[in-house]
Amino acid sequence: MMKNYILTLFFIVFAIQLSAQTESSFAGGRAAGMANAGVTLSDSWAVFNNPAAMSGIDRPVAGIFYENRWLLKETGYGALAFTSPLLGGNIGIGITNFGYSLFQSNKFSLGFSQQLFQNFSMGVMIDYFSMRQSGNYGNLNAINFEIGLLSRPTENFAIGVHVFNPLNFSYFEDADLKMPVAFKLGFSYLFSKSLLIAVETAKSINGYVPILRTGVEYTVNKQFSFRTGVAVAPVEYTFGLGYDVGDIQFDLAYAYHEVLGSTPKISIVYAF
Numbered sequence: 324m325m326k327n328y329i330l331t332l333f334f335i336v337f338a339i340q341l342s343a344q345t346e347s348s349f350a351g352g353r354a355a356g357m358a359n360a361g362v363t364l365s366d367s368w369a370v371f372n373n374p375a376a377m378s379g380i381d382r383p384v385a386g387i388f389y390e391n392r393w394l395l396k397e398t399g400y401g402a403l404a405f406t407s408p409l410l411g412g413n414i415g416i417g418i419t420n421f422g423y424s425l426f427q428s429n430k431f432s433l434g435f436s437q438q439l440f441q442n443f444s445m446g447v448m449i450d451y452f453s454m455r456q457s458g459n460y461g462n463l464n465a466i467n468f469e470i471g472l473l474s475r476p477t478e479n480f481a482i483g484v485h486v487f488n489p490l491n492f493s494y495f496e497d498a499d500l501k502m503p504v505a506f507k508l509g510f511s512y513l514f515s516k517s518l519l520i521a522v523e524t525a526k527s528i529n530g531y532v533p534i535l536r537t538g539v540e541y542t543v544n545k546q547f548s549f550r551t552g553v554a555v556a557p558v559e560y561t562f563g564l565g566y567d568v569g570d571i572q573f574d575l576a577y578a579y580h581e582v583l584g585s586t587p588k589i590s591i592v593y594a595f
Contacts, residue, residue, distance in 0.1 A: 348419050348430055350388045350402035352574025352590035356563015357538020358552025360521040362483035362509040363473065367592045370404045370417035370432060373485045373507070374446025375471035377415045377436040383407035383595040390588035393580070397423040412437035415448070425457040436471070446471040452494075452502075463494045467502055479513040483523075504528045509536075517542050550576070557581055563588075570594045 351368025354361030361372035365379025367386045385405045392398040398421070406415045417432040429452070436446030447470055454463040472484040485507040493501045509523030518541055525534040538552035538561070548565035563576035576588040 348402075348417075348432075350404060350417070350419065350590070351386065352388065352563060352576045352588055353540070353548075353550070353565060354538075355390070355576035355578065355588045355590075356550030356552065356561055356565070356574065357521055357540060358536040358554040358559065358561045358578075360509060360511075360523040360536040360538035360552060362471075362485050362507045362523050363481040363511040363521060365473075367404055367406055367594075368402075368590070369436075369446075370406060370415040370434065370448070371402065371419070373471040373473060373483050374415060374434045374436050374448045374469060375444045375473035375485075376483065377406050377413040377434070377446055378438045378444035378473070380406050380413055381408065384592055385595070386590055386592035388588070388590040390576075390586055392586050393583045394585055394587075397426075399423070409435075413446075415446075417448075422455075427453075427455045429453045429455075432469075434469075442475045444473045446473075461496065463496055463500070465492060465494045465502060467492050480510065481512075482508075482510045484508055548574075 348371050349359045350371040351366065353366055354364055354368060354372055361368065363376065364372060365376040367384040369376035388402040390400050392400055400421045403418045406413055413436045415434045419430045421428045431451045432448045434446055434448035436444055438444045448468060450467045450469065452465040452467065456462060467488050470486045470489060474482045487505040488502045489504065491501055491504050505525060505527045507523060507525045509521060511519060511521035513519050521538045523536045534554060534556050536552060536554040538550065540548055540550045542548045546567050550563035552561040558581040559578050561576060561578045563574060565572065565574045570593060572592040574590045578586045
């Protein structure tokens with residue numbers, strides 16, 4: 324029993340500290356293999372990484388993602404995503420779950436993106452957060468939103484911006500417990516049909532040091548992809564593989580955190 328309470332307290336502190344550094348609902352094996360430098364990637368996981376990038380999706384896609392954070396059964400993290408063209412833009416739905424029976428954190432997102440100009444898109448997500456805690460810790464709930472921008476000055480160059488909680492909202496149950504106001508800025512360049520390099524930084528207004536992520540993707544015959552990346556503050560190394568068979572895409576990734584250790588990740592995407 325004492326072990327369960329200690330674990331619950333650890334997850335509460337961890338979740339608050341992690342969210343205080345940057346909005347942390349990443350998903351998708353592709354970005355995961357590139358150190359989560361996904362703010363410019365127009366794929367099925369843009370629902371989580373940058374809603375503006377949903378505008379690059381031209382048919383309905385659905386995906387499932389799971390990672391076993393640090394190889395602990397209590398720290399499993401899963402996500403579901405669906406994106407589809409609608410009303411001249413794209414609609415996106417995202418669901419995440421983190422934790423176990425004594426502590427669970429969930430996020431439910433609904434968003435819309437649209438290409439406003441020839442090389443410029445904007446997206447907005449509305450989020451509902453739910454944190455369930457055992458014992459006398461109490462539960463937390465909140466509604467928030469995100470804004471994303473994506474620009475492509477040239478065919479091969481993309482710049483992405485993502486802002487989480489721009490109005491500094493707090494949880495319903497505790498007005499003093501603010502959610503993080505987090506910013507992501509990144510760019511990517513496609514050097515050839517095979518080689519993509521992405522660089523991204525993230526910062527919270529609460530004073531934590533910026534996070535820098537760099538990822539590389541190399542694709543062979545439009546089917547096999549090899550990925551690697553590194554994030555600093557804290558240091559994390561990532562590797563990934565992707566296999567695209569047309570309507571179905573499989574992605575595997577592995578991350579090694581300098582303090583917490585290993586995290587295997589997998590995602591499957593189906594295009595209708």
